[in-house]
Amino acid sequence: MTSAEWLPLAGFVLGIIAGSFIAALVIRWPKGESIARGRSRCDACGEELSAWELVPLLSFVVLRGRCRRCGAAIDRRHAVIELAAGVIGASALFASPDAQGALGAVFGWTLLALAALDLEHFWLPDRLTLPLLALGLGTAAALRPELAMDRLIGAAAGFASLWFVGWGYFRLRGRRGLGGGDPKLLGAIGAWLGWQALPFVMLLASLIGMGVLLVRHLRGEVVTATTQVPLGTLMAVAAWPIWIVALDPPSFA
Numbered sequence: 532m533t534s535a536e537w538l539p540l541a542g543f544v545l546g547i548i549a550g551s552f553i554a555a556l557v558i559r560w561p562k563g564e565s566i567a568r569g570r571s572r573c574d575a576c577g578e579e580l581s582a583w584e585l586v587p588l589l590s591f592v593v594l595r596g597r598c599r600r601c602g603a604a605i606d607r608r609h610a611v612i613e614l615a616a617g618v619i620g621a622s623a624l625f626a627s628p629d630a631q632g633a634l635g636a637v638f639g640w641t642l643l644a645l646a647a648l649d650l651e652h653f654w655l656p657d658r659l660t661l662p663l664l665a666l667g668l669g670t671a672a673a674l675r676p677e678l679a680m681d682r683l684i685g686a687a688a689g690f691a692s693l694w695f696v697g698w699g700y701f702r703l704r705g706r707r708g709l710g711g712g713d714p715k716l717l718g719a720i721g722a723w724l725g726w727q728a729l730p731f732v733m734l735l736a737s738l739i740g741m742g743v744l745l746v747r748h749l750r751g752e753v754v755t756a757t758t759q760v761p762l763g764t765l766m767a768v769a770a771w772p773i774w775i776v777a778l779d780p781p782s783f784a
Contacts, residue, residue, distance in 0.1 A: 546620025547587035550613035576601035649763035655712025667722030685721030735769035
């Protein structure tokens with residue numbers, strides 16, 4: 532196998548490592564806990580975990596999803612997020628086995644963190660969305676300078692379009708229909724995909740959202756016009772496959 536053929540495997544390994552960090556972030560940030568300080572502990576008994584208990588995915592499988600000390604179930608978010616991050620890393624470097632693919636993996640991992648946070652807490656922190664926007668613009672300027680203006684317009688159009696939708700809804704209905712992080716996330720997505728991809732992102736996000744609501748309705752849940760849906764999660768899930776498709780050709784122009 533050539534070095535390029537090994538890159539997706541390397542992307543998967545790096546992805547599950549990144550996924551371990553993302554899972555800790557998703558679990559700790561909403562509680563106000565630091566992810567940089569302190570040893571990892573069992574959520575149930577509070578005992579510190581040894582190094583071999585922290586190997587992404589493998590430890591979860593070996594321990595059969597339970598703490599070896601108290602037998603409590605390990606939060607499945609660890610394994611799910613690690614696996615998702617591994618797939619993102621592998622697919623990014625399979626689609627583009629170069630610097631663009633490596634940076635694209637960072638794009639996907641950040642989307643994963645934002646999707647998980649919004650799904651559980653309806654929260655899209657600026658500490659993730661704003662650096663993601665800046666990295667998208669910087670990536671275009673460094674690797675595809677001919678697309679730099681397209682990406683800048685995408686960032687502005689993504690933010691402005693959802694901001695005006697939220698503003699208009701508030702003026703008409705007297706209540707907020709969008710969170711403050713949603714326009715920033717669409718702006719960040721526009722910085723990575725360009726303005727012409729934004730309608731595709733919103734269309735796919737809408738279709739996914741309607742599918743989720745349909746499933747909830749069929750399960751007997753009450754679905755109304757005011758039922759909350761994590762728009763940030765839907766946009767993040769939609770943006771990743773569109774980034775993959777947009778690599779060849781590199782833009783929707």
